[in-house]
Amino acid sequence: xAKQGVKRRGQRQVGDISGNGRxxxxxxxxxxxxxxxxxxxxxxxxxxxxxxxxxxxKALAFMTQGYHRDIDHLLNGALFPIEYDEMVIVKxxxxxxxxxxxxxxxxxxxxxxxxPNKKVVGLSKIPRIVDTFARRLQVQExxxxxxxxTLKSKLNAHGVGVxxxxxxLCMMMRGVEKQNxxxxxxxxxxxxxxxxxxxxxxxxxxxxxxxxxxx
Ligand SMILES: [Zn+2]
Numbered sequence: 001x002a003k004q005g006v007k008r009r010g011q012r013q014v015g016d017i018s019g020n021g022r023x024x025x026x027x028x029x030x031x032x033x034x035x036x037x038x039x040x041x042x043x044x045x046x047x048x049x050x051x052x053x054x055x056x057x058k059a060l061a062f063m064t065q066g067y068h069r070d071i072d073h074l075l076n077g078a079l080f081p082i083e084y085d086e087m088v089i090v091k092x093x094x095x096x097x098x099x100x101x102x103x104x105x106x107x108x109x110x111x112x113x114x115x116p117n118k119k120v121v122g123l124s125k126i127p128r129i130v131d132t133f134a135r136r137l138q139v140q141e142x143x144x145x146x147x148x149x150t151l152k153s154k155l156n157a158h159g160v161g162v163x164x165x166x167x168x169l170c171m172m173m174r175g176v177e178k179q180n181x182x183x184x185x186x187x188x189x190x191x192x193x194x195x196x197x198x199x200x201x202x203x204x205x206x207x208x209x210x211x212x213x214x215x
Contacts, residue, residue: 164186
């Protein structure tokens with residue numbers, strides 16, 4: 001079956017990138033899950049569900065741990081001065097997030113490119129920036145813009161491009177029930193926005209097969 005594409009342009013809604021600073025309240029989450037099971041007509045006391053509230057609370061805390069990560073702390077000591085001024089690309093970064101409208105997962109890949117301005121960031125930090133924003137309640141557009149704006153401002157880069165391709169369980173399991181729809185969002189800043197050839201080079205490089213592929 002052909003892939004259906006939904007292209008959405010990144011809106012410039014960055015939101016609050018600093019997280020919320022409050023610890024996750026596991027106790028409250030657990031009792032809410034018990035109430036939810038009751039509301040669904042289940043019996044929270046039956047064997048299979050006995051530990052479910054605790055498990056769900058822990059899983060939710062894990063999947064939203066990005067609220068407690070600090071970008072400056074993450075980047076501390078990971079920015080290096082350099083004369084290199086060619087495009088840096090990190091592509092096919094897997095991510096898992098949760099849509100804030102249905103609390104259902106959306107997941108896929110992020111591709112990041114930037115043009116350094118006298119400094120670069122350790123490559124391993126880019127997937128960690130992606131995780132920090134992905135592990136919060138999100139919409140795909142805002143996730144895309146937050147990654148791009150953060151790299152642009154923390155690196156003072158000449159330009160940043162971010163493309164996010166994702167499948168949303170809220171579209172696949174309910175609603176329109178489109179199993180093969182890939183939602184694509186992008187955010188292009190600085191030279192990636194103003195110079196078509198820079199943007200094209202980035203888009204061409206992220207579309208090329210992986211190292212070791214035959215194409
Ligand atoms: Zn949703």
